[in-house]
Structures are given as structure tokens and as C-alpha cells.
Amino acid sequence: REAAVMSASLPPGAADAKVRAAAGTVVSSDVLDRGDALERGIDLDRQRVEEARRRAEEERIRRKIEHDKVRGMITVDGEPISRQVAMLRVGDESEKTQAALVLGILATASLENQVAIVRAGAVSPLVQLLEGEMPEARGQAAVALRALAANNTYNKVAVVRAGAIPALIRVLKEDAVEVQEVASAALQTLAETNNQVEIAQAGAIVPLVALLKDERS
8 A cells, every 4th residue: 555655646657766776776787797707718718728728839849849759859968958048148038938848847857957948048038037027937837947957956956046936935925826837836946955945935825825715615
């Protein structure tokens, strides 16, 4: 009855106008929500495509390296390593990213390659690449540094002396989660040889805990 009285007190068509306005508000809100969800979905799809592209490129390079090994083209202190280190120094950021990718794969192939890459002077430009503009560049630099330091005490020392710890922690604090994860892995590798205190004092603990929470949420 109260609703009937209120409707009767409104001018003709006013009630319908209010209903349409309310419906329009709901629809607009729903459209915005769907738009936000769609945008998030598109961003996620882009990330997946980029990750798939990166993995495919890594696999292509791995296959080429294995093929070149068979043909005897890749040797300790050989031209391919020198060429990639030179590209790290003078290439554009895309070329530096590619060089970091190749060197990281080569470093995982053998201890001899690890030693040769460090002797060729790759560590400092890789640390500098951690401050590059492209997230992929920073990520590949972190992966390569980790590969160089893995199970190699001498290389760990060289990486730390080149300033990798603060650079990796900056990535850990400021970058996308995918890049943070590889920076975290690199710091974990460096922590295996008496660098725990230096890493903690440089401010790694809070962002590491935050990253752990993100991974669990």
C-alpha cells in the first residue's frame, strides 16, 4: 500500500524513469566490472604468450648449442662466448637480452663454459643489464648470473664483487613477480657461499617474505 501511495504521488512516468535510471546504473557497473575482468584476462594472456615465446626461444637456442657442440663449434674460450660477451657490452638492449640468454644456457652446459664466460668479462655487463629498461632483459641477466654462480665458488665471488647483490635486491623490490622470482633464485645461489649476512644487510629479507606471500596467495 505504501508503494502504491508513493507511486501515486510521483508525476506520470517518473517511476518508470527512476527504474530505468537504476537499471542503467546496475548495467553500467556490470559492464565496467566485465571490462576490468576482460582487461585482466588480456594482460594474463599476454604474459602467458610472452612466457611461451621466451621458452620457445630458449629451446631453440638450446637445440642450436647442442647441434654446434656436435660439430665442434663451441669450445672453451671459443668465438661464440667472446661474441656474446661483446654483444653484452655494445649491443642494444634486445641484443644484450639475447646474449644473456645464450650465455646463461652455455653456463649450464659445463664448468668449463662457466669459467670461460667469467674470464671473458661477462659478469659486469650482466650486472649492468639488471638495471635495463626491459623486464625480460633484467630477468635474463638474473638467470645468467645464477647459472654462472651455480656450484662455482670463484664465480660467486666474482658476481658479488661486481655488485650483483644490491642490483638483484632492487629487482626483487620493484619488478614484476616473474622477474622477482629469478632474482630470488640468483640470490639464493649466491647465499650458498658465506654471503647470507651481506644479502640480509642489503635489505633482501622483507621483499623475499613479500614474494613468498604472493606465491602462496
